[in-house]
Amino acid sequence: MSAPFLFICLSLVLSFSFSSSTLYRMRKGSSLCVEKSGDVLISANRVFSAGFYPVGNNAYCFGIWYSRALYDGSHTLVWMANRDQPVNGRLSKLSLLKTGNLILEDAGHLTLWATDTTSASWVQLQLYNTGNLVLHTLEGKILWRSFDSPTDTLLPQQLLTKDTILVSSKSQNSYSSGFYKLYFDDDNILHLSFDGLETSSVYWPKPWLRPWETGRSAYNNCRTAVLDSYGHFNSSDDMQFSSVDLGVGSKRRLTIDADGNVRLYSIDERRRAWIVSWQAISNPCIVHGVCGANSLCTYAAETGRRCKCLPGHKMKNHTDWSYGCEPDFNFSCKNDDAVFIKFPHVEFYGYDIGFFPNQTLEWCEERCLQDCNCKGIQYKFDDFPNRGYYLCYTKAQLINGQHSLGFKNPMYIKFPRANLFSNDKTVQEFQLDCSRQVTAQLNRTYKKKQENVTVKFMLWFACGCGGVEIIGFLFVLYVLYKNSEGSNAIEKGYLHITIGFKRFTYAELKKASLNFSVEIGRGGSGVVYKGILSDNRVAAIKRLSEANQGEVEFLAEVSTIGRLNHMNLTETWGYCAEGKHRLLVYEYMEHGSLAENLTSNSLDWKKRFEIALGIAKGLAYLHEECLEWVLHCDVKPQNILLGSNYQPKVADFGLSKLLNRGGIDNSYFSRIRGTRGYMAPEWVFNLPITSKVDVYSYGIVMLEMITGRSPAGVHPMDDNGVMEQRRLATWVREKVHGATGNAPWIEEIIDCSMDGEYDKDQIELLVKVALQCADQEDRDARPTMSKVVEALLGHESDDF
Template sequence: MANREEPVNGRLSKLSLLKTGNLVLIDAGRLMLWATDTASISSVQLLLYNTGNLVLRTSEDEILWQSFDSPTDTLLPQQLFTRDTKLVSSRSLSNYSSGFYKLFFDDDNLLRLLYDDRKISSLYWPDPWLRTWDAGRSAYNNSRIAVLDSLGYFHSSDDLQFKSADLGIGPKRRLTLDVDGNVRLYSLNEMKRTWVVSWQAFSNPCMIHGICGPNSLCTYVPHKKSGRMCNCIPGHKMKNDTDWSYGCEPDFNLSLNDDEVGFIQLPHVEFYGYDIKYFPNYTLEMCKKKCLQVLSCKGFQFKQYKFEEYTGYYSCYPKTLLFNGHRSLGFKDVMYIKLPKANLSSYEKHVQEFRLECSGQGSTQLDRTYKKNKENGSLKVLLLFAYGLGGFELICILSVWLYLSITEQGSGATTQSYLQVAAGFKRFTYAELKKASCNFSVEIGRGGGGVVCKGIFSNKHVAAIKRLNNANQGEAEFLAEVSTIGCLNHMNLIETWGYCAEGKHRLLVYEYMEHGSLAENLYSNKLDWEKRFNIAVGTAKGLAYLHEECLEWVLHCDVKPQNILLDSDYQPKWRISVSLNYSTEVQLRIQASQELEELEMVTGRSPTGVCAIDDTGKKEDKMLVSWVREKMDESAGNTSWIEEIVDPLMDYEYDIGWMELLVSVALLCTAENRDARPTMSKVVEMLLRLESGD
């Protein structure tokens, strides 16, 4: 973008190619605001290539200037990203001046994301607390170059690699650093002429620094378009009602004595960075005292590090700035905020409303405490009049809606209203799906919810088409549930393409998984050790996404290999489906029993029963977990027990050390004490650490 911070007015502006070989941008009043500062004695041409590159070149094909060398916030396929280039986000969706987020190669040769508002700056991708190799990156290069190829693969010299969900030749793509600090890969839907996200750096936007500004908390809310909700912490108010990036400011006198302040607890809250100092092995009282002694201390994090979990030790992190606040059930520790002691009771009441709940009973938007202004009589009259007029209009609208609903039997107005809710999915006709599936003749799966058939559309796209059994379900109800599926976005969940709600027909269209279910492959020789390990990691990532983001409208049930499907690269994805028994909920046939699936992949045996020989020589059936535990206990540290339980189909082609650790992780998840079981994110972390050799 030429002259980004002070753009031209757009009316009397002009881009001119001079005979001297200089390309200039002139604003109204003939003021030159930008130029390529190029010159040539031969003739020049300005060409827009099919790649999107705008090129100024001579008649001898010498390139004088090209737009690919000066990206703004977007990278196109084949456009090289180098040490001399960077992407900078826009300030907002309507303000294209430079925003707070930058993508660049740092001095360690790593591709990073940075938050920078000129007062505060912090690196947030890859995770700053990870070592380079733990983040899957390598600093051992000096080329500093990256590129998105025409197939949808992104490769970087620091070993960062990812791919588009619609990998292959065809769709037009762009990689953009969006205004919210997330890097997203978009693919163009030619039919709808809309851009669809096919990869993103963060599924949880609250992990992006500065997303809600200082003195505020970010909560992941998947059904919101932004994916998040910002709230001021107790005792603070929003600084700018139109822009959360300004954050919140104290609503109390900052100059208070030590005996005038106290602390309130914010459970499941973490503020990253800006620690005064790290104080290990501290008690809560010691930490409070330390924060009171430092005037600049705004509060403190009281938590256990990973290596402290089994020692009972806690560490104290006093904060000079409450920034990068994030609220999630994944955080088990507590944040303490310093506030005036006189108002602690009112703040505590606010915290009760502020708590995260995941009871399945729904969620409530959190209120903030605002000061009431003195009532204005004239304003009150105007408001009453506005309320009355609004109520009358609402009655009229509802009357028209009810009339249309009755006369069109639910296929008109109701459908159109829910089409907005189900945006992003294509609505297929029953005839289309019947033709694509050859009258539903190729069955590829069957379950309690319905029958799944293979379908091939006219554009050669292959899909899985599921005919739901519940023909009596209302269309509005069905579309509401379909739209809820659209809130789920993860690479290890099956992608839903569209639906059909026509008459009594209720169908869902999914991406087709070439290698079928894990169950179909588990007892064959198709899955070597590496594939099985990658499947374990992928399924754990999918569960971690669901379990720890508090999706109260998601039910978890029935983890088994039949519900894990494998794509062409044997990457796993969970099967999701619309609930047939719950009118307003989506049912994911997934349960927190990932450990059984891992043991089944390792052993090749059913989790419900293993045929074993007891001491008397008789055969007996044992649960898989019990059988594996017995084998491990009998070994007394000998690695031969692994060879006894491993699936014979792997033919000893595996790493015994890896296998032993994988089984240990699975058994840890089956601990009788519920609190001793690791979270799914912890399981993912342990598996990835195993993969990296740490």
Template sequence: MANIILFFLSFALFAPLSCSTFHTLSKGSSLSSEKPEDVLTSPNDVFSAGFYSVGENAFCFAIWFSNSRTIVWMANRDQPVNGKRSKLSLLKNGNLILTDAGRFTIWTTNTFSLSLVQLSLYNTGNLVLSNMEGVILWQSFDFPTDTLLPEQQLTKNTKLVSSRSQTNYSSGFYQFFFDNDNVLSLLFNGPEVSSIYWPEPWLVSWEARRSTYNNSRIAVLNSLGNFSSSDDFTFLSNDYGAVLHRRLTLDYDGNIRLYSWEKERQTWVVSWQANQKPCRINGVCGANSLCKYVVGSGRKCSCLPGYKMKDSVDWSYGCEPKFDLSHRNKNESVFLLLSNVEFYGYDVGYYSNYSFDDCTNSCLQLHNCNAVQYAFETGDCFCKSLLLNGYHSPDSGKNTYLRLPKSFESNKNLVKEFSLDCSRDGTIQLDRTYVKNREKGIVKFLLWFACGVGGLELTCIFVVWCLLIKTRKSSDADNQGYGLAATRFRKFTYAELKKATNGFTEEIGIGAWGVVYRGVLSDSRVAAIKRLNEANQGEDEFLAEVSIIGRLNHMNLIDMWGYCAEGKHRLLVYEYMMHGSLAENLSSNALDWKQRFEIALGTAKGLAYLHEECLEWVLHCDIKPQNILLDSNYEPKVADFGLSKLQNRGVLNNPNFSRMRGTRGYMALEWVFNLPITSKVDVYSYGIVVLEMVTGKNTIMGVHTTNVGVETKNKRLATWVKGKKNGEIATTSWIDDIMDPKMEGIYDKGRMEILVEMALQCLEEDKDERPTMKQVFEKLSSP
């Protein structure tokens, strides 16, 4: 009798599960979208995992808190599956897949195991696929959506992405991640523009109490409510201590909040949030609109006078003019006062000590000036091109004057009440059914016969077409093969690069233009593959620029091996640099004085080639330690140059430079005062980088510029160095006073003095007083 009981118990434990609530899923088992009872639960019953309805006949496989059904993770948030015959299946080869209506695989863990594998939902809310030895093959904690749970790490390879709205769980426009400066940031990545808004973009890292020199890039929330990050950002929840449940969520409105579960009221309460002013979050109402916070009602949006909504249900697309901007005559324009209104960023001109008439006249001279922001107390005048991030605040003390055609002059009370709710939600409507047709036998036969004949004809046409183009391709292939062999520059398919990067999984860097992944090409070469942000330029324009960059060949420039231009995909393939970036090596104290000097010399040599030896004039516009990479011999190579920065020599007013480029703290003053952009902007940035290398300072104390062109004058690193060299307390040992203490006095004093003096020349405010990069290289390389 005992044996019979044991047999049935073992069968119940190891037989494939088809439906019911349970803690694990074994090989060969599945969960069905048609069975609401098919749910995984954690041993403590706090978390559940299963199919979650996100719209009409639309489901996502998700993890949620059992008590409130609050979502914390989704597998297929951007591709819901049908409510009929969709399954999550753990295959016998160890792969976990999600199929839509039994036909299409839309999500998979890409795992493989010959041993026994099971899927378990842990008490932490982590969904884990592991083998019998306890080795984790895959876990949901490595792929967060919009929420971090206690003890779940945010790393350089992960990020939080907000939902689209309260009821639309697909990916929204806000991201929480470590940027390329190793700083934990909030980014608005909208339909047309993107910008970081937290920490405040006008602050440099040390002013925001952040550290850029760290290479771990890890942030974690513990169960007591303490959040800590490797960039020195920390906070404690208002209810610090033992609380039943917590979650850190990037909400659809762009604010990241810590929620605690209040057991008495059975609800979530906010115990911390990053931004206390909701309207200061970028992109909340889209272009040409205003945000106003109303107590008790939340954020409200309103179109500017003379503008109307682009999308009647979605404020993120903003408003569009009712008039034709291209036909707006400067003599037929008026300026409408918008009291206590400010638009952040996108200045085409900044002027100080201007009268109001001078300010408006300056705007009228610019075809792309749509408003001015003017302060009567100081005479500061900002001419605005794009009207983004607009907000109304009674205590702002700032006024904006909107440029409109004279036809609107009689309607000066066009600003409507802020009655439109910018948090309107759209629901996913996916009414998908699969109904079997019931044709009679004869009709089915005729249909199959017609399909067969049609298929045969198509096959014949395809064969003839292949024969026609085969001859043409054979000759082209010879020429192409010769070119590839000579330059190693080739066109890759998107499928090749996706395979090389294992589905773009190993992220090694992120910047303004896209994300960089490590990959292994079919010829076993290790490559750095940059996946550019979705571009507006066409394929022909992209290929024209890439072909120029591909021909650039210098030992101190990163070598491009190829590209991909397929549909909307734009990717660049570079050589992989073993020792990473200069920033990482400075933070790890891996460089001695000779290596630092050689890095400065090699960087100058590479930039001199870009500026003076190329057929096209290539400006980098973002020289910083993160964009100087080191190979196996610590030889420097300048990276992230070229695209959208090509310019003919002698052309000073190139529209490619109509907006600021670069990184705060490394930007020359030409960007602020709307002066012609030349190669001297790279010279200035180079000088900052050299002083960082020599002094070991992890912040730039120079003249920092913001996206709105405002200049903040703090004690500069350059001023500090000059004070040591030429000040009243200057001594013969001034170079010893500024050298990085990690050098421990081991360096060539004469060569380092030459390097510092050259760096200070590069930082002259007048660009004509700065040397060229060729002159810098010649000076540093002279005996």
């Protein structure tokens, strides 16, 4: 059945249903049947309808749509119950059972969808004026609502939360789930991502930028977004925009379309068409996965988006570009069989095998030739201040390719030497340069005079085209130079390790620290000095003691630190990698370490409890919320720093080991890490190292804050380090369990500097949490840091 004919039939069916039915609610024991055109729920304002909607030949979804048809007779679906499992056009029905469960049956036999609700009281299904399909009791208790499970559309007043996701349709002609998602990620930021069959990646906001560089904030816990009835969109991560037709009355919808872009639509009542009043992405080539692997996306406002296979490649599926292209040649792993072809103004985002700064093109090519998995290299000049060298990125896959004059640097793609000349015409589609034409000898049967005329004409024509391109290229460079913000945004796509950091010279830091004369801290990884930077910021400069680390490894570690961002982690401002010198530049914490403040008795109980909560939040972020899984491995008071308002920040987290979330490999830890007195028994007994080692150390630190005693100070030190670690926890546990009456143990263990000024309930809670964290016998009994945060926040909420 053709699409126009389907729309006309649907329009007639729906028009008849509107004129012959006034079904505003559905009660227990009733059903809506697919074969009855009048079985449609209508909102009181008649704006929305709910019923069986045809999505193919003898295929129906139960959905919600705008009642009034568009100019072409079609209707706009805003929600579907069974988008990926259409039902048959006969004997299928939606039934509200007497148990209170709403079910969708396919041909009267198979239940494809259900609300899984129960209620002994009177229940009804009603379509609200907002487009929300609600199952509720007579008393108004909501059992289920469609707003809590959106498909690809967000309606005004409908919340997008941490538990809901918008998923695009497969294509403009298919309503089934597609590859693009709009959702709140674990960093509390609203993201757009591509989730393909083989790869997945985030593309909005720009993944190489930090949240504040895109106008977002990760410091929120609610993770909610809403489009209000006036046309304003507000998100908890500070993402805001407004419709161009602000005001009450307009019909609007926010939809993630099949092309991976999110758009806000407003209805033009006169033309009966949806008008785009805002969109997330202006250049559709930024969307990942649009052209598939081994292809390039180009975009022009006049012609729109186009996909093109790389030279020597062919489309996998001629009906769908998302499948990408595949090589039309065989590739051996021998270095002599491969050459590189230069593609100006081309980039492939992501999927780097390695990053190598300050290397020659020849070195970079040789590196790629030695790796069978290397498909090509991105080679660019880094003109960031205080630098000025080339960066080499070797690519494992050629995905998310773009061709744009906005990219100043070329891409070098590896090809078999035997196929180089047979594909010269496709190479020239991206570069027309008279000085570098690749030609092949042809058999000619015409006269020499005619040959000379033809050759001259072709030569002049090619040179003319090249001249025009060079003039255009110089003009674009001038525009890009004048509009530096745009070019900088593109450049930042490759600054994996330098975004947000300044690369200091050793001389700068030596001058800032007065020749490293003011020492403010010392640890196993190095010495920390106070310094004043050239912009008058006070900084903590850490001089790492392990100077034998290579620059590439060090920069990779700095890159990891740069991706960690939390209010309870120390902020890194820059680094130095010069010769054997390795330094990190942090924000300066005015009140020093927790250890210093505990010995000086400068912390009252309120500050101590807030410090306990802040440390827990910082560790919970490292363990569960950031993109990397970070184990601190040395949680102790010396590594907890306090700011001007005594806000706690965990330090030295960037020098710990990074593990994949998928599993644990104890071979990463070649030696015992941590500080005697705070180390979990796993270190001594060579047990698998997990995040529970940090939980154990946290528990010991909390007991030290409560009692004012160090782990080694309660009893004489034993020869066995593990026994020493148990002393403080064992002593507190004995006091708690051996007490009689109304918690007299508090007075026995509390730091005497508190002088009776403390919150008894908070102490009981913190002691309980700390003892559970410092469980010696069963590490699995220790809670996660997120559970610790919940416990402490739960106590706080009781006070309000």
